[in-house]
Amino acid sequence: MSVEARRDVFQAIADPTRRQIINLIAYQSMNLNAIADNFSISRPAVSQHIKVLIECGMVSVRQEGRERFCEAKLDTLKEVAGWVDQYRQFWNTQFDSLDHYLNRIQNNTQSDQ
Amino acid sequence: MSVEARRDVFQAIADPTRRQIINLIAYQSMNLNAIADNFSISRPAVSQHIKVLIECGMVSVRQEGRERFCEAKLDTLKEVAGWVDQYRQFWNTQFDSLDHYLNRIQNNTQSDQ
DNA sequence: ATATTGTGTAAGCAAATACTTACATATATG
């Protein structure tokens, strides 16, 4: 981690450890030590990763006594989603199949549900 | 670009130049010089970026005479989309409202449809 | 055959990354 980070979401999620951190705190805030317990790297290393995530807006911190709870700000991923979504037409996946599923249900509601 | 690249899609799209290259060739193959004309960096620099994109499966090359046409393999972005999609519920987009709509339909099927 | 065009790749370099250990500081707790 450099002193002058890029503060870019794409760059932030490029690191597998940072993606794991996001996965970890996606559904519940955790303090730094709790997060660090899930990794083999040192506590300061995790702290530095979180700093990057904060700088790009993917994590916010709520201080509570001496603990600092990290909360994932997942809507920041909109930027990534927006870029990727331009190209969804090039493959078949959940996004597409959900859409199809929905249409199927709508078409079938009268008859079999 | 190192000799031993990570060959990881997340890492590949972390670089803004590489994202621009993908945007450029998304809808039509282009040879390397044509791609490089769109950037201020040197031709070899572009060549190295494309090497990274090839290594992670985002670009394939078709040789034609002395030219090498680069084609974007956009379905490789499925990996990124898959990761991001887990969190779509955390912001408001089509996907979210679709999902809620789906649940609403499922919950109501017995009673009112 | 010679020159031109399209491209890969090596060598070198500055900056960024991902770590580590050591140390600083603030908030509990006995």
Added chain:
DNA sequence: CATATATGTAAGTATTTGCTTACACAATAT
């Protein structure tokens, strides 16, 4: 107050990254 706990941050380091220039080489054109 003296410790223990939770965390930030600085300094040092090995790698990786992104870029440049120089050079190699195959396919064309003249």
